[in-house]
Amino acid sequence: MTINDAYNKGKKLLQQSNIVNPSLESEILLLHVLNIDKKQFILYRKQSKIPFLKLLKFLFLIKKRQKGKNLFHLIKKVNFYGLDLIVDKNVLIPRPETEELVEILLKKMDQNKKYSILEIGTGSGCIPAVIAKNHGNIRIDAIEKNKKALKIAKKNLQLHYIGNQKVNLLNIDIFKFNSSKKYDIIISNPPYIASDETKILLKNKTVSDPYISLNGGTDGLDFYRLFKNICIKNLNKRGFMIFEHGMGQRSKILEIFNDEIFNIEFYNDMSDIDRVIIVKRKL
Ligand SMILES: C[S@@+](CC[C@H](N)C(=O)[O-])C[C@H]1O[C@@H](n2cnc3c(N)ncnc32)[C@H](O)[C@@H]1O
Structure with missing residues (x-):
C-alpha cells in the first residue's frame, strides 16, 4: 500500500464517522506517524510504500479519532504562532484566536523597551513561550493553578530553551494572589x-479540554471581575492589561470595567467575533 492509499483509507474512515475535516486530519495523523513534513508527503505519497507497522499505527490512531479522541491529544503536539508545543489532556489545546491575542500584544510592544509581564492561566505555556521568542527584553511571571498543566508548560519552555530568568512559572490560584508587585503588561x-x-460541552464531547481551563463561573465572567481589581493593584501607571473573552461577552465586560477609571480598546477576531479587550488606567 502506498502512502497515498493509506491517506485515502484514513480519510474515508474519518468521513464515515462524520469528522468535519477528514482530509486534513488524515494527513496530520499520517505525517505524525511517518515523522515527515508536508513537502515530503506531497513528493513521495504516490510512489512510496508505507511500512506495515506504520500503517498499523496510523489505523490505530484513526480508530481512536473515530471514537472521538481529540486529534491533538493523539499527536500530543500543536503549532502555536510558529512554535511546536507539547500538549496533553491536562492543558487547553491552544486556539487560533489566542494567536490573534498574542499578535495584538506583540504589535503593541516596543523592541527597545524592557517589560515586566504577568500572565494569568498559562496552561501549556503557549503565551509566554511566544512572547519570549519574539521579544528580547522581558521578564514574565506566568501563573497557573493546575500543577499538571504547569508540568507541560515547563517542558515547553525547556523545549524552546527559555530559561526561568525570562519566564518564571508559578503555581498560584489567581483568586488568592495577594502580591502588590507592579507589571507593565x-x-x-x-x-x-x-x-x-462547560458541563454540557464536555458531556457532548464538543470540546475535550480540562474543566478548570474552561469554567468561568456561573455567568462565565468571574475572571474579568477579578481582573478589574488586579489592574488597579498590579498594573504600572502606564501599563495595560490585554485579555481574550468569549463571543458576546464584550458589553458585559465593559460594564465591569467602569470607564471612568479605564480607557478601553476592543478587537474582533478573524471571524469578526468580539474577542480581545485592552484596558489602561486613565492617568
Ligand atoms: C483558557 S485556559 C488558557 C491556557 C493558555 N494560556 C492558552 O491560551 O492556551 C485558562 C487556564 O487558566 C488556568 N486556571 C483556571 N483557574 C485558575 C486560577 N484560579 N488561577 C490560576 N490559573 C487558573 C487553567 O488551568 C488553564 O490552564
Whole structure:
C-alpha cells in the first residue's frame, strides 16, 4: 500500500464517522506517524510504500479519532504562532484566536523597551513561550493553578530553551494572589465559559479540554471581575492589561470595567467575533 492509499483509507474512515475535516486530519495523523513534513508527503505519497507497522499505527490512531479522541491529544503536539508545543489532556489545546491575542500584544510592544509581564492561566505555556521568542527584553511571571498543566508548560519552555530568568512559572490560584508587585503588561486567556455550559460541552464531547481551563463561573465572567481589581493593584501607571473573552461577552465586560477609571480598546477576531479587550488606567 502506498502512502497515498493509506491517506485515502484514513480519510474515508474519518468521513464515515462524520469528522468535519477528514482530509486534513488524515494527513496530520499520517505525517505524525511517518515523522515527515508536508513537502515530503506531497513528493513521495504516490510512489512510496508505507511500512506495515506504520500503517498499523496510523489505523490505530484513526480508530481512536473515530471514537472521538481529540486529534491533538493523539499527536500530543500543536503549532502555536510558529512554535511546536507539547500538549496533553491536562492543558487547553491552544486556539487560533489566542494567536490573534498574542499578535495584538506583540504589535503593541516596543523592541527597545524592557517589560515586566504577568500572565494569568498559562496552561501549556503557549503565551509566554511566544512572547519570549519574539521579544528580547522581558521578564514574565506566568501563573497557573493546575500543577499538571504547569508540568507541560515547563517542558515547553525547556523545549524552546527559555530559561526561568525570562519566564518564571508559578503555581498560584489567581483568586488568592495577594502580591502588590507592579507589571507593565498583564495578559490572560482566562476560562470564560459559564459553568453549566462547560458541563454540557464536555458531556457532548464538543470540546475535550480540562474543566478548570474552561469554567468561568456561573455567568462565565468571574475572571474579568477579578481582573478589574488586579489592574488597579498590579498594573504600572502606564501599563495595560490585554485579555481574550468569549463571543458576546464584550458589553458585559465593559460594564465591569467602569470607564471612568479605564480607557478601553476592543478587537474582533478573524471571524469578526468580539474577542480581545485592552484596558489602561486613565492617568
Ligand atoms: C483558557 S485556559 C488558557 C491556557 C493558555 N494560556 C492558552 O491560551 O492556551 C485558562 C487556564 O487558566 C488556568 N486556571 C483556571 N483557574 C485558575 C486560577 N484560579 N488561577 C490560576 N490559573 C487558573 C487553567 O488551568 C488553564 O490552564
